Every structure is written in C-alpha cells, then in structure tokens.
Amino acid sequence: MRRTVFNEDHEAFRATVRAFVEAEVVPVYDDWYAAGQVPRDFYYKLAELGVFGIRVPEEYGGAGIDSHKFEAVMYEETARAGVTFGGSGVHVLLGLPYIEMLATEEQKKRYLPKFVSGEEMWALAMTEPGTGSDLAGMKTTAKRSADGTHYVLNGAKTFITGGVHADRVIVCARTSAPREDDRRFGISLFAVDTTSAGYSVGRKLDKLGLKVSDTAELAFTDVKVPAEDLLGEENKGFSYLGRNLPSERWGIAFGAYAQAKAAVRFAQRYVQERTVFGKTVASFQNTKFELAACQAEVDAAEAVADRALEALDAGELTAAEAASAKLFCTEVAHRVIDRCLQLHGGYGFMNEYPIARLYADNRVNRIYGGTSEVMKSIIAKSMGL
Numbered sequence: 001m002r003r004t005v006f007n008e009d010h011e012a013f014r015a016t017v018r019a020f021v022e023a024e025v026v027p028v029y030d031d032w033y034a035a036g037q038v039p040r041d042f043y044y045k046l047a048e049l050g051v052f053g054i055r056v057p058e059e060y061g062g063a064g065i066d067s068h069k070f071e072a073v074m075y076e077e078t079a080r081a082g083v084t085f086g087g088s089g090v091h092v093l094l095g096l097p098y099i100e101m102l103a104t105e106e107q108k109k110r111y112l113p114k115f116v117s118g119e120e121m122w123a124l125a126m127t128e129p130g131t132g133s134d135l136a137g138m139k140t141t142a143k144r145s146a147d148g149t150h151y152v153l154n155g156a157k158t159f160i161t162g163g164v165h166a167d168r169v170i171v172c173a174r175t176s177a178p179r180e181d182d183r184r185f186g187i188s189l190f191a192v193d194t195t196s197a198g199y200s201v202g203r204k205l206d207k208l209g210l211k212v213s214d215t216a217e218l219a220f221t222d223v224k225v226p227a228e229d230l231l232g233e234e235n236k237g238f239s240y241l242g243r244n245l246p247s248e249r250w251g252i253a254f255g256a257y258a259q260a261k262a263a264v265r266f267a268q269r270y271v272q273e274r275t276v277f278g279k280t281v282a283s284f285q286n287t288k289f290e291l292a293a294c295q296a297e298v299d300a301a302e303a304v305a306d307r308a309l310e311a312l313d314a315g316e317l318t319a320a321e322a323a324s325a326k327l328f329c330t331e332v333a334h335r336v337i338d339r340c341l342q343l344h345g346g347y348g349f350m351n352e353y354p355i356a357r358l359y360a361d362n363r364v365n366r367i368y369g370g371t372s373e374v375m376k377s378i379i380a381k382s383m384g385l
C-alpha cells in the first residue's frame, strides 16, 4: 500500500541517515556489541547530524520541526541495518517531551542548548527494584529543605536506559505521601545533574538483548537537587507521566514494526542464497508462505504505526490508542522475527547474523514502556471494562 506519512524532506533525511549508519555505525558495531555500550563520543556525532535538535525550537539551537516523522525514519534505518544507537534513543524519545511540556523559560535556556549539542545526555528514571508496572508504589523520596532552596533525594532506580552515560536524569520521586483516595498523588519529577554528590551509577546490567544499550542501576544518597531543577509542579508527576507515555509507547510500537520489516528483508535475502537439498530455501512452498504471512503482518503493523504517528503529530494520540498500537506492533514483531529466524536455520541463532540480534533486541518491546498485559488493561478500561 502507498504510504502517505513521509515527504521529500523525510526521504532526503533517510538518505543521510542511511549513509551515516553505513559509514559510522556498521563498521564498528561489533566492537560496541562486545563493549556493551556505544562510546560517549558517538553521541556528539549524532548531535552533529542534527538528530537531537529536530523538535527543539530554533531559539534553543534546534530545527524547530514539530513532528516525530524524522525519528520514525531513524527507527526504520537503524533496524534496516540491524543496528541501534544504544541508550541514546531515550534522550529524545523520553527526555525531550518532559522538557517541552514542563520546563520554564529559564530551564529551557539552561537545558536545551546542551541537549541539542549532545553535551548533556538525558534519561528517565521511573522504575525501582520493587516497582515497575505499579509506578504509584515507588519509594524514592525527595524532601524539600526548610528554606525551600533544594530537595534531598534518597532511593534507588533500576533498568534505566542510558543510565551509564546520562548527564541529566529525570528522576521520579515522592515529595508527599499518597492520599487515601489517590495513590498517584505526591510524585514529582526532577532533572537531576548526575555529577551531584551522593548520586551514583550502580551495575551496568547484563541483558538478553539490546547489548549496546547502557542500562543501569542508579542510587541516590542525600543528593541535593536545586529547586530550580523541579520539573512542573510538585506532586503532579503521575499525571505528567500519563501525558507523555503515549509518545513513548508510539516510539516502541514504531521501532518494533521497523524491526519486523527488517527481519523480513533479512530472511528474504538469506533464503535466496542458502541452498539445501540442491535448491534454495526460497524455493520451498513453506518458505514462500511463511514470508508472505510475515509480510502481511508487517503491512498491517506499518499501517497502525503510521496512523499512530499521524495522530501523535496532530496531538491526538490517546493513551488507549497508543497502548493498542504498542500491543499490536510489538506482538507482530515478536511473531514475525521468530518466523524469520526459523528460516535461517542454525545461522539464525548466531549473533553474527543480524536476525539473531534482532530477535534478542526485540524481546523487551513487549515489556518496557509498560508490558503487553498493562497495555491490555489500558485498552480494556477505555472499553468500559
């Protein structure tokens, strides 16, 4: 089906990103994979490419384009090449929406130029060792000082993408106890400088997939956070999270669809080259049927991902629609990538083949940003169930 989401500018950007990935990422990706992270300097290259500033207003050093379509192009191009940009994905996907929505003029002037230049990489810390899906249960606290100049942060976070390299982390913490009638009350958001005394990065976690992404534990011991780094109003953090989760979930949905599309491409290429019993794997009817079924699923996921992208750009993507897109696209990707791996036989299990890495990388899409079960709960609620 003809796609209508992208125009000439997006296609020109696609060509630039494709060339960049081929030159700067593909040749060194194995080294990143072995090191378990992207070198910090690479983020300056991404900044030079202009990818951090696309949606940032011009007065703060960005391009001022109010659209997620360029990000969508990047998801497609990285998946196509079988690579990722490591933990830097959260900088724009998770960090920027909070600055856009909550930062004061003074904060924007302080944060955004360094955000665009890659000097300050951002991450978002919601999850704690004891609570992920049930965010209202978080235990990290931020106590306001008597003179109101700062907050004292104590607690721990885990699974934080970009947590090793991050220079500023949006930390969700309790500033007040929950109300009896509202467990979500009392959470606030802080843009915490990671060089603050008492802030420490724990283990870089050893994961099943997303090997080049620096996912870390964080700990806070009496970290003094200046009051100027409170984002938005005190105690309203949960509603801010709720407002930004649709864009995060769209990003995961779109990324998963792009991975499924790439998997079909990898498999299609492989089965035409590999011969068994004297003929190509592509010549078996089972292979044709498998790939045809996968293509049909990818087409459907593409339509959903594109529609969600248009709705997001129009400011109309609801929580339930984002949940639905995430559920659908990530479940499609899970099925499609598995079937495409199967067509590779034993080579599909080898990390030197992109399909193997894609299989491992994709698994978390049904977990982070809210699990598939949580997505179903949100959709069911919107149905009045």
Ligand SMILES: Cc1cc2nc3c(=O)[nH]c(=O)nc-3n(C[C@H](O)[C@H](O)[C@H](O)COP(=O)(O)OP(=O)(O)OC[C@H]3O[C@@H](n4cnc5c(N)ncnc54)[C@H](O)[C@@H]3O)c2cc1C
Residues within 6 Å of the ligand: 090, 123, 124, 125, 126, 127, 130, 131, 132, 133, 134, 158, 159, 160, 161, 162, 207, 210, 215, 364, 367, 368, 369, 370, 371, 372, 373, 374, 377
């Ligand atoms: C690689 C990776 C990167 C991540 N990056 C970040 C990050 O940058 N920042 C951040 O804050 N977090 C991050 N996370 C955390 C992620 O968002 C959580 O892991 C996720 O929300 C699930 O929470 P949990 O792990 O505590 O699982 P749990 O909440 O303990 O869930 C366990 C099981 O219970 C099920 N369950 C939970 N609630 C319900 C329900 N109501 N009904 C039915 N079943 C339910 C879940 O679906 C799941 O199957 C990351 C996680 C991973 C793995």
